[in-house]
Amino acid sequence: MSQNKPIQTNRARMKKEFTAQSQIGRAGKTGLARIALTPEYNRVRKLVRGWMEAAGLGTRVDAVGNLFGRKEGRVKGLPAVMAGSHLDSQNPGGRFDGPAGVLTALEAVRRIAEVGAAHDHPLEVVAFVGEESACGIVTFGSSVLAGQLGAAGMKAAIHPPTGKSVYEAVRLAGGNPARVAGCRLPRKSLKAFVELHIEQGPVLEAAKVPIGIVDTIVGALRGDIHFEGQTAHSGGQPMSYRRDAAMAAADFMVEAEAMARRAPEGQRMTLTFGMMSARPGWYSIVPGGASISFDLRSKSAKASEAMLERMKKALGRIRKKRGVKSRLQRKVKYVPCPASRGIRQALDRAAGETGHASLTLSSGGIHDACRIAALCPVGMVFVPSVKGLSHTPEEFTRFPDIVAGAEVLASAILRLADRRVKA
Numbered sequence: 001m002s003q004n005k006p007i008q009t010n011r012a013r014m015k016k017e018f019t020a021q022s023q024i025g026r027a028g029k030t031g032l033a034r035i036a037l038t039p040e041y042n043r044v045r046k047l048v049r050g051w052m053e054a055a056g057l058g059t060r061v062d063a064v065g066n067l068f069g070r071k072e073g074r075v076k077g078l079p080a081v082m083a084g085s086h087l088d089s090q091n092p093g094g095r096f097d098g099p100a101g102v103l104t105a106l107e108a109v110r111r112i113a114e115v116g117a118a119h120d121h122p123l124e125v126v127a128f129v130g131e132e133s134a135c136g137i138v139t140f141g142s143s144v145l146a147g148q149l150g151a152a153g154m155k156a157a158i159h160p161p162t163g164k165s166v167y168e169a170v171r172l173a174g175g176n177p178a179r180v181a182g183c184r185l186p187r188k189s190l191k192a193f194v195e196l197h198i199e200q201g202p203v204l205e206a207a208k209v210p211i212g213i214v215d216t217i218v219g220a221l222r223g224d225i226h227f228e229g230q231t232a233h234s235g236g237q238p239m240s241y242r243r244d245a246a247m248a249a250a251d252f253m254v255e256a257e258a259m260a261r262r263a264p265e266g267q268r269m270t271l272t273f274g275m276m277s278a279r280p281g282w283y284s285i286v287p288g289g290a291s292i293s294f295d296l297r298s299k300s301a302k303a304s305e306a307m308l309e310r311m312k313k314a315l316g317r318i319r320k321k322r323g324v325k326s327r328l329q330r331k332v333k334y335v336p337c338p339a340s341r342g343i344r345q346a347l348d349r350a351a352g353e354t355g356h357a358s359l360t361l362s363s364g365g366i367h368d369a370c371r372i373a374a375l376c377p378v379g380m381v382f383v384p385s386v387k388g389l390s391h392t393p394e395e396f397t398r399f400p401d402i403v404a405g406a407e408v409l410a411s412a413i414l415r416l417a418d419r420r421v422k423a
């Protein structure tokens with residue numbers, strides 16, 4: 001297949017749309033607090049749906065709130081090539097995490113329509129409802145589409161803005177949670193899914209490259225570790241007598257972090273202790289209890305499991321040294337999700353055709369694409385995050401980089417919508 005002319009975007013229109021969406025659920029000057037299943041969320045979805053319809057796409061919102069805009073292909077009955085991301089934010093988050101993927105997908109499909117480029121497969125733009133944990137369930141909408149979340153899971157999770165269950169919040173937002181099972185997309189309905197997202201890390205900016213082609217979305221193991229020692233008087237208890245649970249936790253964190261730093265670069269391992277607490281928690285009390293959370297990520301599930309075993313051994317040594325007990329509780333496991341070869345190739349060629357420099361990198365964040373991978377081959381394209389920041393109102397991506405992303409996305413999905421091209 002040859003595409004002589006890469007598809008140009010309408011920059012003025014894109015800029016207008018980006019600004020308009022960032023005003024809904026605004027938090028401060030540059031932030032967004034737009035949690036899924038709230039009135040603000042419904043407003044932005046309506047706005048984007050209007051743009052889809054103006055572009056001639058056939059739209060629908062499913063029973064939980066996922067939005068789709070579809071342009072039919074020239075061959076009947078073929079599965080769709082889908083692109084998009086989410087419109088909800090953290091509380092507060094930035095203006096780019098999610099909307100960048102939805103609006104570039106919209107622009108890509110709209111420009112394909114406007115220039116009259118032929119494609120065999122249908123093209124579909126998606127805005128998943130509720131990707132951020134701020135809505136109560138991380139990757140909520142895409143998990144429903146993949147058939148990985150049902151009514152029970154929705155009833156068990158709390159939607160923080162309303163204080164009700166996610167199930168009830170769907171109803172309050174105008175959806176029909178009883179029909180969640182019917183939202184599941186049949187496997188044969190999708191050929192490929194491509195998600196554009198901001199990198200949320202520093203690699204592209206440091207390399208001065210606008211396009212990142214993702215090879216793997218890392219997996220994650222998450223849980224808590226509890227330490228139990230002896231509570232005592234901070235002045236009365238000499239250092240040599242103590243069974244200080246917080247110091248045992250500190251020892252462990254330093255040792256485990258050093259092990260994670262020694263992991264080979266290719267594993268892209270990260271280890272984070274995001275929460276710590278000491279009990280009972282006072283200036284003059286040696287803490288008898290301490291708890292820490294852990295979040296261990298890697299491209300390799302095997303490397304993560306091996307690291308967890310080393311962490312358990314370290315806990316054993318620290319128990320002996322400090323005279324404490326410890327208990328490690330696993331809570332969440334996400335397996336790593338590789339991008340398909342076909343989609344990576346399509347993105348690579350698209351970057352070449354559109355003249356944008358690209359490099360290959362891994363995604364340290366979990367994305368909707370990981371859920372949709374249960375249905376079809378998936379791929380991701382990243383655009384740079386200034387200073388690598390995200391999940392904060394300081395999050396920023398330069399507009400020319402978003403434009404570059406839209407051009408690469410348009411060219412890639414057009415290629416993938418050719419029935420001779422393998423995803």
Ligand SMILES: [Zn+2]
Nearest residue numbers: 086097098131
């Ligand atoms: Zn996101």
